[in-house]
Amino acid sequence: MATTLDIARDNPNAQTIVASPQPIKVMSEDKPPLIGLSREELAEAMALVDVPEKQRRMRASQLWHWLYVRGVSDFSHMTNVAKDLRARLDEVFSIARPEMVDEQISVDGTRKWLFRFPARGAGRPVEVETVYIPEEGRGTLCVSSQVGCTLTCTFCHTGTQKMVRNLTSEEILAQVLMARDRLGDFPDATTPQGAIVPSEGRMVTNIVMMGMGEPLYNFENVKKALLIASDGDGLSLSKRRITLSTSGVVPEIFRTGDEIGCMLAISLHAVRDEDRDILVPINKKWPIKELLDACRNYPGLSNAKRITFEYVMLKDINDSNQDALELVRLLKGIPAKINLIPFNPWPGSQYACSDWERIEEFADIVNRAGYASPIRTPRGRDIFAACGQLKSASERMRKKDRDAATAAGTAA
Numbered sequence: 001m002a003t004t005l006d007i008a009r010d011n012p013n014a015q016t017i018v019a020s021p022q023p024i025k026v027m028s029e030d031k032p033p034l035i036g037l038s039r040e041e042l043a044e045a046m047a048l049v050d051v052p053e054k055q056r057r058m059r060a061s062q063l064w065h066w067l068y069v070r071g072v073s074d075f076s077h078m079t080n081v082a083k084d085l086r087a088r089l090d091e092v093f094s095i096a097r098p099e100m101v102d103e104q105i106s107v108d109g110t111r112k113w114l115f116r117f118p119a120r121g122a123g124r125p126v127e128v129e130t131v132y133i134p135e136e137g138r139g140t141l142c143v144s145s146q147v148g149c150t151l152t153c154t155f156c157h158t159g160t161q162k163m164v165r166n167l168t169s170e171e172i173l174a175q176v177l178m179a180r181d182r183l184g185d186f187p188d189a190t191t192p193q194g195a196i197v198p199s200e201g202r203m204v205t206n207i208v209m210m211g212m213g214e215p216l217y218n219f220e221n222v223k224k225a226l227l228i229a230s231d232g233d234g235l236s237l238s239k240r241r242i243t244l245s246t247s248g249v250v251p252e253i254f255r256t257g258d259e260i261g262c263m264l265a266i267s268l269h270a271v272r273d274e275d276r277d278i279l280v281p282i283n284k285k286w287p288i289k290e291l292l293d294a295c296r297n298y299p300g301l302s303n304a305k306r307i308t309f310e311y312v313m314l315k316d317i318n319d320s321n322q323d324a325l326e327l328v329r330l331l332k333g334i335p336a337k338i339n340l341i342p343f344n345p346w347p348g349s350q351y352a353c354s355d356w357e358r359i360e361e362f363a364d365i366v367n368r369a370g371y372a373s374p375i376r377t378p379r380g381r382d383i384f385a386a387c388g389q390l391k392s393a394s395e396r397m398r399k400k401d402r403d404a405a406t407a408a409g410t411a412a
């Protein structure tokens with residue numbers, strides 16, 4: 001069951017944000033998507049609508065612009081594409097958005113959406129949660145990479161939802177496109193000024209792959225989606241503003257830096273293997289030493305490109321002064337920032353949040369050792385949008401259906 005509260009209607013402090021004026025076409029049909037294809041794949045796909053070989057790259061560039069700069073979800077808005085071709089594209093492909101099942105707005109302005117993606121292949125429809133956190137001068141979108149999660153981190157509500165399936169590159173990007181639609185963050189496609197990507201005043205300035213799922217267990221789709229999101233002729237989000245957070249899938253950490261080039265965050269949460277084995281059970285496979293060795297070798301690591309270590313503050317579990325000192329010892333030599341996250345309780349959770357004075361003392365020790373150690377203000381608690389609280393109602397699929405859905409997404 002989804003842990004959602006519908007407070008949006010009654011929230012007097014909700015921000016008024018004008019959603020995109022463009023009518024949004026909702027995914028319903030079972031056509032292969034164009035969103036989520038690389039430029040090369042997009043050009044190849046043009047063969048299916050009889051675009052002559054010599055024109056395919058040009059057509060792919062046109063489509064790229066409409067999809068990611070203008071944010072259209074309907075071929076009929078692509079006014080510089082011939083009518084016949086638009087009709088043909090519409091027959092064969094989909095660029096529609098997922099259905100928005102729910103939108104909640106916290107008293108602090110945080111938004112949480114529940115998106116439903118239609119069945120692909122033999123699979124069933126699935127639902128994922130995406131969260132938008134507005135802050136002074138920036139807006140961060142927390143994006144999901146899987147429906148459910150195979151890992152069972154004991155402090156995390158998502159970990160109680162069984163894995164349903166990986167999201168495709170289309171579904172990962174669709175969360176960004178939908179958020180921008182809802183926030184009015186796309187230029188109006190109907191005006192000449194609409195052609196220009198605003199460099200200032202954007203609502204979504206940062207992406208964190210910190211929603212539902214372990215992104216490095218869905219590496220190829222996440223990579224594809226993030227490379228598209230950072231393409232300078234499209235959504236144009238700097239790789240320095242994209243952070244991928246992993247619980248510690250050591251073999252994929254180097255590839256993340258090498259092939260995606262984004263910022264890295266590690267869900268550390270404990271400083272001793274015996275504690276981390278319980279809090280983040282993947283630690284049994286790749287213990288703290290191996291994880292930190294992989295961090296030391298992260299491509300491009302420098303003071304300007306530090307790794308963020310996430311540390312949830314759990315009362316009497318991982319919050320002593322000894323823990324703080326051990327944390328400092330472990331991270332020696334790694335350009336790092338430590339985010340201290342007051343635990344967000346969820347129904348049935350076995351932990352309590354550390355007392356505020358304890359968190360501050362812990363932060364002081366880490367800070368005195370030369371590491372930035374901000375205490376994250378919990379956001380969106382009233383709508384269960386805070387860290388580790390995301391969970392949708394999608395049911396586990398049978399393996400056969402999962403494979404079919406993944407194959408359909410990959411083939412598209």
Ligand code: SF4
Nearest residue numbers: 149151153156159213
């Ligand atoms: S913290 Fe991340 S990896 Fe761990 S259970 Fe939650 S969603 Fe999965």
